[in-house]
Amino acid sequence: DADVTQTPRNRITKTGKRIMLECSQTKGHDRMYWYRQDPGLGLRLIYYSFDVKDINKGEISDGYSVSRQAQAKFSLSLESAIPNQTALYFCATSDPGLVADTQYFGPGTRLTVL
Amino acid sequence: AQSVTQLDSHVSVSEGTPVLLRCNYSSSYSPSLFWYVQHPNKGLQLLLKYTSAATLVKGINGFEAEFKKSETSFHLTKPSAHMSDAAEYFCVVSGGSNYKLTFGKGTLLTVNP
Numbered sequence: 001d002a003d004v005t006q007t008p009r010n011r012i013t014k015t016g017k018r019i020m021l022e023c024s025q026t027k028g029h030d031r032m033y034w035y036r037q038d039p040g041l042g043l044r045l046i047y048y049s050f051d052v053k054d055i056n057k058g059e060i061s062d063g064y065s066v067s068r069q070a071q072a073k074f075s076l077s078l079e080s081a082i083p084n085q086t087a088l089y090f091c092a093t094s095d096p097g098l099v100a101d102t103q104y105f106g107p108g109t110r111l112t113v114l
Numbered sequence: 115a116q117s118v119t120q121l122d123s124h125v126s127v128s129e130g131t132p133v134l135l136r137c138n139y140s141s142s143y144s145p146s147l148f149w150y151v152q153h154p155n156k157g158l159q160l161l162l163k164y165t166s167a168a169t170l171v172k173g174i175n176g177f178e179a180e181f182k183k184s185e186t187s188f189h190l191t192k193p194s195a196h197m198s199d200a201a202e203y204f205c206v207v208s209g210g211s212n213y214k215l216t217f218g219k220g221t222l223l224t225v226n227p
Contacts, residue, residue, distance in 0.1 A: 033213075042118075044217075045214070048213065092158075096213070105157040105158040107156060
């Protein structure tokens with residue numbers, strides 16, 4: 001079984017709808033992240049969480065919210081989806097390293113907002 | 115502040131020939147550097163990472179990268195390309211806050227038979 005799983009893998013929705021993307025991990029890591037990937041732009045950080053009580057905004061958090069339900073679960077919500085939120089979304093986890101965390105990524109959720 | 119520039123958006127090689135994917139970085143701190151690979155419809159997989167130990171880093175699937183501080187570069191190489199290497203490759207820098215990763219825009223590697 002994969003260490004980091006994401007559901008759904010694909011989702012098509014309409015403008016204005018509320019959408020939740022879910023991430024679960026079995027790696028036992030405290031740190032979890034949500035990124036979005038757009039063609040030609042690499043990955044950009046939306047939110048991150050260092051433990052259940054710690055939630056932080058990343059560089060592009062507007063229009064998104066998150067919930068850390070447990071150490072192993074981290075959900076991303078789009079309260080009112082808009083077309084420019086069409087992207088590939090990745091969840092990642094890490095353990096704090098002495099020098100730099102190594103992040104482990106899920107398979108991604110492809111979201112299309114019509 | 116930190117940034118990453120992947121110098122080629124697309125590299126095309128023939129199977130069995132060497133691969134060179136170029137990456138330059140900028141960081142106000144002693145950086146850690148990573149290469150990730152993304153195969154079509156897959157997540158990102160860590161190829162290798164540099165964290166201030168040996169400057170020549172060996173990764174999975176025969177890839178390696180050399181950290182050159184004087185050139186602020188971290189190029190990815192492989193002696194002989196295989197068809198299964200066709201994918202998108204991301205150079206990533208981490209510095210300062212050790213969780214914060216800055217991604218390059220990616221290099222698409224095509225391997226021709």
